[in-house]
Amino acid sequence: MTEVADALAQQMWDFVFAYDAAYDRAAQVAGLSAAQACLLEHLSRGSRSMGELALELSCDASNVTQLVSRLEARGLVARVPDPDDRRIKRVSITPTGRDVRGAVRRAFEFPSERIGMLTEQEQRQLSGLLGKVSGRAS
Amino acid sequence: MTEVADALAQQMWDFVFAYDAAYDRAAQVAGLSAAQACLLEHLSRGSRSMGELALELSCDASNVTQLVSRLEARGLVARVPDPDDRRIKRVSITPTGRDVRGAVRRAFEFPSERIGMLTEQEQRQLSGLLGKVSGRAS
């Protein structure tokens, strides 16, 4: 590895560490764990079945059962059996859940803070590089 | 927020998600949790007291006690009382621990993989932008 690549690897580690820590804190502000906030974030874009959530969150279905149960007990999400296939439970975010999710987003200042440190041209540059690094065309 | 900034925020989220998942898997290959692998990584640069570890890992001292105890039980780290102040325990990585840490590093292909997608000029560019975003001079 070249010296540049080495430095870059360390910078990535530091960035991810700071990002994760900031997200944890933002979730905590709203009284949630990071995992719960993440689930709520996914539901904010529309309802999901338990199985879909497990896929999107890359975790086991039994884990989703527990996460959803805790959020449901607090009135942040609701489970509704699918009328067409009663094995399936559709989970949706409640109005209260939407409020809490909004609080997390507002508390999570990391991205806008950091992005604000860049000029718009630099933002475009970084976006292109991240796109490339993610294997997508920029 | 501009459209570019919005896209960038999403790209950061995706990047961090992929990075974390890859690190989890790499640790698992070596039979470790991410937290354990992280602790081992810190020790690979030299021994630390329990308190220093708690600061570096941004977690409570009682948590470090447990993490270290599990790693010690597997022979990956060693606790030695400081001769000058016997309240202090210095933790160091063992040869076996160093091997396991090496296995994690090798399994964690994410950074080199992603960095390898960039030309050296792009690597310099990304490094500069990450430096700027971290509040350091590039």
Place this chain on the structure above:
DNA sequence: TATTGTTATACTCTATAACTATA
């Protein structure tokens, strides 16, 4: 018989509070 989700269980991570040993 296959699929969706839950329950039971076990292990780890994490923090708080109370404690021990040392300074």
Place this chain on the structure above:
DNA sequence: TATAGTTATAGAGTATAACAATA
């Protein structure tokens, strides 16, 4: 009395295996 670390405890995240309900 103050500091370093541990112990006890509790709640949450996570997975595996066994299970119930439905298809």
